[in-house]
Amino acid sequence: DSGVTQTPKHLITATGQRVTLRCSPRSGDLSVYWYQQSLDQGLQFLIQYYNGEERAKGNILERFSAQQFPDLHSELNLSSLELGDSALYFCASSVVSGGVNEQFFGPGTRLTVL
């Protein structure tokens, strides 16, 4: 158990819908990262937050957005869902220690869009 929690574990929804994925980082970790894992694209970085502020953006679609709250939990919002959004979404958290940014991954949310 990495200490990172994600809810829900599974989500099945229809095209055009909107969903929210939730992540709680490890205690003390200020950085939260969201990654998408699919068979064709592999593991792709979506977005990073650090202590409530957006730090970096990757291949995140405009239909997707995220935020990090004062208690450091983060939410990833996916809207106007398409079949191709079906994937495993991971949240990771980290704290830099000794110059090492080791990221610890949550269990993931498996999203299926029908």
Add this chain to the structure above:
Amino acid sequence: ELKVEQNPLFLSMQEGKNYTIYCNYSTTSDRLYWYRQDPGKSLESLFVLLSNGAVKQEGRLMASLDTKARLSTLHITAAVHDLSATYFCAGNDRGSTLGRLYFGRGTQLTVWP
């Protein structure tokens, strides 16, 4: 942007044999990370390699880093079935200690009796 390439992508090996997974990356990277993923599960951190010549070992797995060649290897010694999983290497942009990780496509390892 860092590009990370792993090979092979699929590896089927017999128990007791040795093999090496290779991870090449395109530009200088501060750190090199190895993760393990079981089917449908999360990523588990295996090794963090900090500098040129770094070598780390845990059980039957040994990872090394050659920053001059931009190459990391994950060596498997006397494989056992429990090592069957997908192994990912990842790097981050040089100078970006809080940065995103760039992942390879993963090596799916199957160990058979």
